[in-house]
Amino acid sequence: MGLLEDARNIQRKDPAARTVLEVILLYPGFHILVYHRVAHWLFEHKHFFLARWVSQRGRHKTGIEIHPGAKIGKCLFIDHGMGIVFGETAEIGDNCTIYHGVTLGGTGKDTGKRHPTLGNNVLIGAGTKVLGPVYIGDNARIGAGSVVLKNLPANCTAVGVPAEVVRINNKAVNPADDLDQQDLPDVMAQRLLDLDRRIGQLEKAAQGDIPPTAQQVAARQRKSLRT
Template sequence: MKKRVTRLGGLLAAYQRRDPAARSKLEIFMLYPGVHAIINHRIAHWLYLHHRFFLARCVSQWSRFWTGIEIHPGATIGRRLVIDHGMGIVIGETAEVGDDCLLYQGVTLGGTGKDKGKRHPTLGNNVLVGSGAKVLGPFKVGDNARIAAGAVVLREVPPNSTAVGVPAQVVRVAGKPVYYADDVDQIHMDNPVQEELNALTQRIEQLETELRQVKETKERTA
């Protein structure tokens, strides 16, 4: 008979899979601020849905004080969200986070201040957002997408792709294995801006070489 996994059990198991420092589910449950933030958010979100807005905000503010992670009671959070360390994370009211996502410290799922109604991003399933990344606006980040550390994302990110830079540019993973959230390497990613700068540098060096050759030819024939 297949063992039934509770929502909390699935969350703790997700931390064990993705955090090499995690030793036991008891340690995770007792000491991990990301777990506490999610549990508190479930309570605050229930209150929010039942129009107990003041109480919902009280719970979320207490959680923010206790964990350093600010999740608005109105945000919709999927299953098995792993928050690594988590200090400084901010998730806005209309943000939506899918299942099996991974957020590092300093991430912001926020708005630009120009939109009304739906103001914050929607993350699909299995999305990784690197340390210090800012995802701002009411757009979708597709399933299995990766956002590099420090990126500022201001437009939609397609599924199975990587967003890098400020402002972020999308690099499709054509011809390469699809990166999933379990691959937690935030360093070895293609950077389209750097690639363009390298190409320009090579072109300038080539032109300087050609110019030098022309000058030498003129001097010999003078």
């Protein structure tokens, strides 16, 4: 019943999926869930070699690599899926959506719990890398191409390299931001613009081209009155 509900969930979420049968027969995002169920059962029962063999067969067939030790909740929607990697200690909550090219990986420095944990209803955009034992809160949305290296709170939208929170509880962190999944701000570009503006101000100050502030004018007037 669990796999059937997973297939129905994919059919509900993907406008290109016309029937549940189409999902079951043709969707690699569903096929890898079948492989992972078998591999994870073998892993939990300490048949480690067989578990890895099944997971590698799934990788060969779908282009999606999920370590048999990873824990996946109900109704995971893997859209397209090619190039996805989930590490051994990754944990994914219920009703999550993950696009192609996503990595839930380690940093190479951690031991034990070394991969991310996702809460429920998390959406991760294409090409995103979530690295280390970080926690992504419920209902979080991560924009495509981001790199997440620290915990993210629930109900937030994050974007950038490294990822920064730009919206929480559907309210923009910066009032100028008006976000949705298709129109995310370019955090790096904004930083470069701010840096360029600051350099320009410093250059003008060095050349004496910036007009005095009101405080500077008042101080000069007081000085002239005293003299």
